[in-house]
Amino acid sequence: MAKKSPGSQKREDSLSRERIIDASIALLDEAGESGLTFRALSLKLATGPGAIYWHVANKSELLTAACDAIVARAMNAPLADATPEATLRAIALGMFDAIDAHPWVGSTLAHAPGQLPAVRILERIGQQLRHLGVPREFEWTTVSALLSYILGVGGQNAANAQFAQAEGLNRTDFLASVANTWSELDPAEYPFASSIAKQLPDHDDRADFLTGIDLILKGIGSR
Amino acid sequence: MAKKSPGSQKREDSLSRERIIDASIALLDEAGESGLTFRALSLKLATGPGAIYWHVANKSELLTAACDAIVARAMNAPLADATPEATLRAIALGMFDAIDAHPWVGSTLAHAPGQLPAVRILERIGQQLRHLGVPREFEWTTVSALLSYILGVGGQNAANAQFAQAEGLNRTDFLASVANTWSELDPAEYPFASSIAKQLPDHDDRADFLTGIDLILKGIGSR
């Protein structure tokens, strides 16, 4: 019916891997991990589940692709020329902020070991470790420690966000409720946890994350 | 709920939270995370799904309880008297080995932030940090960094195991396939990843994990 711009006669509403991934990201951002279903996606794209499967193998691949889009954006951001340490901190913070903005990335990343998104982070960190002069024989353990820490924090942030959402709480109320549980633990059995509970609601995730990175960097420097 | 008293006339095959959790652990160990379903559980316990729900609120609680049983076992193991550093290493290795033996614990732990299983680990680590003389104002960031690292490594090990199982590979073949993918990346774009690929199949997860712990401990010591 409608004739398009000269050359292409493709329908304007045709599906494509890219449109599907964009819609998936939107769905995940709006409703969290459980918000991405093939039915909700079909609805948003005004099509059926079958059509989506022509462009995407399965849900796992779709999640990884959505995750990769976010990670690629974060890892391709230009960085000011600085010392390798400062650059490593910037890379780590970039991932922290990306996961903070899209909590589902944290848990998806944790479920796609060795896949493209994780490799992007590994690559970026590894290059800086070489600039830092880390000996070849320590490269793997070092990059692996940093990556594990970043993924660990990211996974926990994702879990916190999901847990809070499941209970209908915001971050502050959720932390307060956890702190309350901890403070009611038997001080004889849990002296540390019960005493640290009061610090829980006021702490700064981002600052703590960075302190952890610095701890590891300090450890690397003093080898 | 279940009452136990002398002369009790309870049927021998009665359900209990404990029996359900034990059966869940068995199922998870046999078939991985996806092996735990209320139907499989009913079959194993020779009952119906409804009966299980009388003892357990939902699947999430069941998973957390199963996870907690494993973590409690690992964290209550007696430790030789030793320096705080050595004890911290032993605690960390205890969790690593527990997750290695029950990969599903790694991913369950990552999804239950602030819950009992995580608190057990936090408590054990925190006590040693106090023995180590970490100042109060650094306690939270320090324990949090160690916990994040441990959960991060655990989560990745869990994901590796699950991924490998999904593709029907053992750990060695899975690592080899990942290494192969990495080595085929464009060396111009991924110089680090493509060059480190060959070290992937031969590395020792457990030793690398411990090196990461030492890196953090060294960072703590040199504050």
Add this chain to the structure above:
DNA sequence: ACATGATTGGAACGCCGTTCCAATATTGTG
């Protein structure tokens, strides 16, 4: 104008977690 292959979209399948409820087992009371 038509044949061919790419692409669509909706129906259907077999799972899942969860709920519901009638049936049964156990306990407390006269």
Add this chain to the structure above:
DNA sequence: CACAATATTGGAACGGCGTTCCAATCATGT
């Protein structure tokens, strides 16, 4: 000991999920 009250069981049923299948439609080369 009888019998009401309560605790516990187990299976049917519900809605939603990922995935598969396939007839219908679209785009393209001849």
